[in-house]
Amino acid sequence: MAEPDPVHPTLSDGVVSLRALEAEALLHSFIVLAEDGPVGQLAIQELGDAVGQLTWATDQSYQRRGFATRAVRLATDYAFGALRLDRVQAEVDARNHPALRIAARAGLRREGLLRGYRTIEGERHDRVLLARLASDPGPETQAGFIGLVNSTLPRTRLIAHVVIRDNQGRIMLAETTYKTDWELPGGVVETFESPREGAARETWEELGIELPIGKLLCVDWLPPWRGWDDAVELLFDGGIHGPELLSRLTLQPREIRRVEFCTLEQARERCLPGTHRRLVAVVGAPEGRVLYLERGAPPGSTEPIF
Template sequence: MSAELVPVSPGVVRLTWSAELQAEGLGPTVEAVRVVIEQGFAAGHERIETLVDPADEAAQRVATFSGLMREGVARRVIEGADRIVYARLADDTPVEEPMGFRRLLNSFLPRKRAISQMLIRADGGGVGDDGGVRVLLCQLTYKKDWDLPGGVVEVSESPRLAVSREVEEELGLSIPAGPLVLTDWLPPWGGWDDAVCLVFDGGVHEESLVDGIVREAREIRSARFCTLEEVHELCADFTARRIVAALRNLSDAPGPAYTESGR
């Protein structure tokens, strides 16, 4: 029963432990692994890593309780099989300190992608399901369906600031985001993981707003104000439902503030 370090490159060693040790239970295994980790850093190694089978939940717990942070999944790294990469650096904040413990938790807790979009309307259109409203839609270069302007929220970025940044980067328009009008959960689809889409009010503008658009050509083919009939023709069904739900929340009889795939 043992845990050991195997050199990988200068300053980097890979941690392994035997199945016999893991069979002793979580406590004894973690204790043995922690001792080896301490010895590794005392010997001058800068990085200690381990590769864990995604199906081996016991080994994942050993890695986590030993203070190793989850870094991601290396695909087909060992005999064509995926492995979860856990690692610790010599100068990482000790797990015993609050910051170190929070960083450890943050490394393996679930994360969800956030998308911010802006609902920009044309002056003169009513709000509702009667077709009078017109909203700004973008024809994107990387998919056939049209969509609201916006994009993915960057790490540590405010969703409200993100949507204004995306609108300025992709359309050349400086429009501060107004109140949040809808939170829409998107289930996994077409190769994407699930996500949360936040729709912010972009206000009502003159039709001439489109004349000032400067397209980011790599992402935007065109952009124009569209009627609700066109929304249903040009957008994916879940996008059209999202737009209708967001518009309802700007009316005198708002609908739910939270939807799932627009429903």
């Protein structure tokens, strides 16, 4: 076993200690100590540009007792202080949920997924990339806690479409260039954009006209489908307009081939079943009621997904 490094003092939080071993170039190795004995190992590898890579392992008999979390916190503080690093990161096997929790509790935020990044027993496996910056608030603070939780919360697509009708009650549908089924004007809401603002922006980009975005008509949850993750779709009222509206449009040619006011029967022929169900529900809803749907139907429906 390597000898303790006399240059680096032992780090401790009163429960767990890190005893430094002799450094090898840019690799800083530690024995993790608790309860008067070794319980694991930890290392910080300097990668250059003030970035460090953190790895750790806890002996099986000492797992699930909080020692690893304390050790990773101590090592991270040491990296920012004595080593003057600006960033400490870790790559954790996506299947190793205890290690992911340890990293999060120590203040490392989830940044992304490295798909097929490591080969284990002849198979490619994903790794989760987590990191903490020297400028990040500590995990024990409110700001640090919020940052950690935000980095791990699910990200669900939010879609905002607009129901634009004519005097005959028909609904404007668009034939797009990138799929065969027709859709309502609108699209995916951008990060930090309100759904209503997203609906207005998408309508402007697709149709070249600013339309007033009215009240919310419907909230619809869409399950995973054809490689897409799940999503939430909102339908907003786009008002009732005369036939001259079509002549005022300037369509985005990269996305929209044409638009027409369509009856519900025409929508059945041109749209996905879920889209048609959603339109039927909105048109038939009592005045002023906002619908909650799943797959375009009331929760519990056995209708096909799309």
